Amino acid sequence: MRKKEFKKMIAALALGSAMLSIPLVTAYASVSQNVNISMLHEETNGAKNNKYHKLSKGYANLKLSVAASGNAAPTVTVSLMKEKFGFDSSYGKRNFTPGKKWSYKTTTHQYYVDGNSSSYYLVAEKSGRYYEIRATGTLKNK
Numbered sequence: 839m840r841k842k843e844f845k846k847m848i849a850a851l852a853l854g855s856a857m858l859s860i861p862l863v864t865a866y867a868s869v870s871q872n873v874n875i876s877m878l879h880e881e882t883n884g885a886k887n888n889k890y891h892k893l894s895k896g897y898a899n900l901k902l903s904v905a906a907s908g909n910a911a912p913t914v915t916v917s918l919m920k921e922k923f924g925f926d927s928s929y930g931k932r933n934f935t936p937g938k939k940w941s942y943k944t945t946t947h948q949y950y951v952d953g954n955s956s957s958y959y960l961v962a963e964k965s966g967r968y969y970e971i972r973a974t975g976t977l978k979n980k
Contacts, residue, residue, distance in 0.1 A: 873902065875962050875973040877914075884959030885921055892956035894979050900960075901946040902975035904936035911936045912966030914973065918949045921957040936971055948980070 871891045875882055884890065904914055914936060918929040932947035951958065964971050 871977050873900070873960065873973070873975045873977050875902075875960070875971070877962060877964055877971040880964055880967060882962045884961065885919070885926070889959060890921070890956055891958045891960075891977050893951050893958050893977070894954045895952060896950070897980040898949045898951055898958075898977060899946055899980055900932065900949065900975065900977050901944065902934055902973045903942040903944040904934045904971065904973040905940045905942045906936040906938055906966075907940060907970040908968070909938055910966060910969060911938050912964045912969055912971070914971055915963045915965075916947075917961045917963075918951070919959050919961055920951070920953075920955060921959060927952075934973070936973075940972075944975075 873891075898918070900916065900918070902916070906912060914934045915931050916934060917931045920927040920929065929949045929951055932949070934945050934947070935943060937943040958977075960977070962971075962973070
């Protein structure tokens with residue numbers, strides 16, 4: 839009789855654990871967010887353009903296809919920032935090399951973010967003043 843009760847308890851525990859884990863798996867599913875950058879000037883700031891991203895604590899991948907209008911390919915530096923009261927937090931700068939004459943080059947870089955928030959934004963800067971830059975891609979948790 840005890841063996842039968844023990845088996846029932848194990849089955850109930852397994853079923854209960856499975857039911858609890860389903861919402862957790864869904865909550866941490868990766869959501870891809872589109873990124874579109876067009877630069878005529880030296881800087882484009884997501885906070886000033888009201889372009890925010892929601893990220894969860896952990897690693898976030900920024901995958902960008904970047905192209906420049908001319909024969910030169912000025913480096914594009916992209917910073918991940920988090921808006922907060924006082925000074926905004928920086929999660930690092932990553933360099934992207936664009937393709938020349940509107941040919942796109944794709945690169946993926948990773949950032950580590952320390953909390954769940956919908957206040958993350960990107961700041962893109964380029965070193966050359968005379969070329970237009972376009973970038974498209976995604977930002978998502980790993």
